[in-house]
Amino acid sequence: MSSRDLLRSFVLALLVVSAPVLVQGQEVVPAERLAVREAFREARFGMFIHWGVYSMLGQGEWVMHNRDIQVPAYEALASSFNPIRFNAREWVALAKAAGARYITITSRHHDGFSMFASKASDYNIVDWTPFKRDPLKELADECRREGIKLFFYYSQLDWRRPDYYPRGRTGNGTGRPDAGDWNSYLDFMDRQLEELLTGYGPLGGIWFDGMWDKPQAPWRLDKTYALIHRLQPSALIVANHHQLPLPGEDVQVFEQDLPGANTAGFNTKEIGTLPLETCLTMNRSWGFNITDRNFKTTRELIGYLARAAGADANLLLNVGPRPDGTIQPEAVERLREIGKWLQVNGESIYGTRGGPITPRAWGVTTRRGSTVYVHVLDWPDRALTIPSWGARVTSARMLATGEKVGVTEVEGGIALALPPAKPDDLDRVVVLETVRE
Numbered sequence: 001m002s003s004r005d006l007l008r009s010f011v012l013a014l015l016v017v018s019a020p021v022l023v024q025g026q027e028v029v030p031a032e033r034l035a036v037r038e039a040f041r042e043a044r045f046g047m048f049i050h051w052g053v054y055s056m057l058g059q060g061e062w063v064m065h066n067r068d069i070q071v072p073a074y075e076a077l078a079s080s081f082n083p084i085r086f087n088a089r090e091w092v093a094l095a096k097a098a099g100a101r102y103i104t105i106t107s108r109h110h111d112g113f114s115m116f117a118s119k120a121s122d123y124n125i126v127d128w129t130p131f132k133r134d135p136l137k138e139l140a141d142e143c144r145r146e147g148i149k150l151f152f153y154y155s156q157l158d159w160r161r162p163d164y165y166p167r168g169r170t171g172n173g174t175g176r177p178d179a180g181d182w183n184s185y186l187d188f189m190d191r192q193l194e195e196l197l198t199g200y201g202p203l204g205g206i207w208f209d210g211m212w213d214k215p216q217a218p219w220r221l222d223k224t225y226a227l228i229h230r231l232q233p234s235a236l237i238v239a240n241h242h243q244l245p246l247p248g249e250d251v252q253v254f255e256q257d258l259p260g261a262n263t264a265g266f267n268t269k270e271i272g273t274l275p276l277e278t279c280l281t282m283n284r285s286w287g288f289n290i291t292d293r294n295f296k297t298t299r300e301l302i303g304y305l306a307r308a309a310g311a312d313a314n315l316l317l318n319v320g321p322r323p324d325g326t327i328q329p330e331a332v333e334r335l336r337e338i339g340k341w342l343q344v345n346g347e348s349i350y351g352t353r354g355g356p357i358t359p360r361a362w363g364v365t366t367r368r369g370s371t372v373y374v375h376v377l378d379w380p381d382r383a384l385t386i387p388s389w390g391a392r393v394t395s396a397r398m399l400a401t402g403e404k405v406g407v408t409e410v411e412g413g414i415a416l417a418l419p420p421a422k423p424d425d426l427d428r429v430v431v432l433e434t435v436r437e
């Protein structure tokens with residue numbers, strides 16, 4: 001080989017290694033981010049945190065809009081926010097005990113208050129409150145120490161700034177003038193995103209919300225997304241706009257619904273090819289709500305986690321910390337119970353993909369390679385017949401106990417002889433080893 005040929009094959013090899021490998025329509029996604037998408041999928045379980053000034057009123061994060069709180073009154077409220085019991089260590093330890101692999105936290109919600117040190121606006125927790133600490137920095141440092149990925153939720157909608165104008169469907173009763181420079185608002189958001197992407201170490205990504213407030217507005221997404229990709233090429237863009245993902249985005253989100261369902265009334269039923277994430281409240285509120293006692297049971301929450309995995313989606317389960325910075329005991333208890341369950345049953349969730357059988361009323365399947373996990377969530381009987389899918393089952397056992405499970409081929413499927421259902425069963429998981437027929 002001549003030295004010229006050698007050089008040519010070297011350059012070629014370099015190109016192969018560094019070239020973006022997926023072309024989605026017009027979009028070219030660098031290999032680096034494709035790998036991060038896969039890792040995101042494998043994580044399967046994250047903890048969502050909605051926390052801000054609104055926690056002081058204990059009526060959820062929409063209180064400013066719901067009660068038409070005027071901007072000066074909300075600003076005065078913000079100036080007394082002092083969550084002295086906030087402890088990043090405790091939050092991250094709780095997320096880990098729950099088995100969550102990542103945390104997504106509100107850096108700025110629709111009320112427009114920044115929960116981080118921002119030079120782009122003094123309406124932030126460090127400059128505006130007696131607390132003076134940057135909880136997101138403390139959290140980012142702790143997450144890095146503990147190997148938890150951190151995502152920042154960022155609201156594109158703002159109920160305080162006059163330059164969020166023309167206004168959208170919400171926040172019209174907070175007393176703002178009927179004029180404002182939309183481009184200055186977009187510039188402000190980009191400045192803040194730059195702060196978040198340069199001041200907190202490598203992030204899991206940015207989780208956008210609020211575009212649905214005025215879907216037709218010129219959001220300048222291409223510029224903002226390019227900024228994010230330039231500052232942190234491995235950060236994912238997750239967007240909760242209730243549509244199929246747009247160019248530049250990495251994850252499709254479903255809010256309060258499993259993929260394909262639309263009980264919430266605003267989700268799309270279309271499922272694309274990107275990683276999926278379902279975000280879910282533990283009661284019915286995202287931000288701390290002092291009267292919302294509608295906590296889902298641990299059994300229901302594990303059901304959601306399994307059903308999300310069965311639908312090939314991550315579950316992002318929310319907590320709404322209190323104004324002092326602590327997390328309600330009801331949430332702590334449930335998270336710990338989920339973590340206990342995952343310690344035994346984690347292999348049927350983490351690193352799996354949606355299984356060969358589409359979700360059923362009785363439960364779902366997940367799979368890793370030729371191993372299939374049958375999650376029996378809602379089935380009182382011992383015999384369960386599942387449809388066949390072109391593989392032969394070579395062995396079957398209960399994941400938690402190792403107990404053998406009888407398998408009989410029947411017309412159109414296989415019958416599993418499960419151990420008796422106990423009233424406190426959270427999810428009877430059967431492990432099937434299979435070979436292709």
Ligand code: GLC
Nearest residue numbers: 061062209210240255279286
């Ligand atoms: C909705 C709500 C918001 C919440 C989000 C979480 O978009 O407006 O308050 O943060 O859902 O998914």
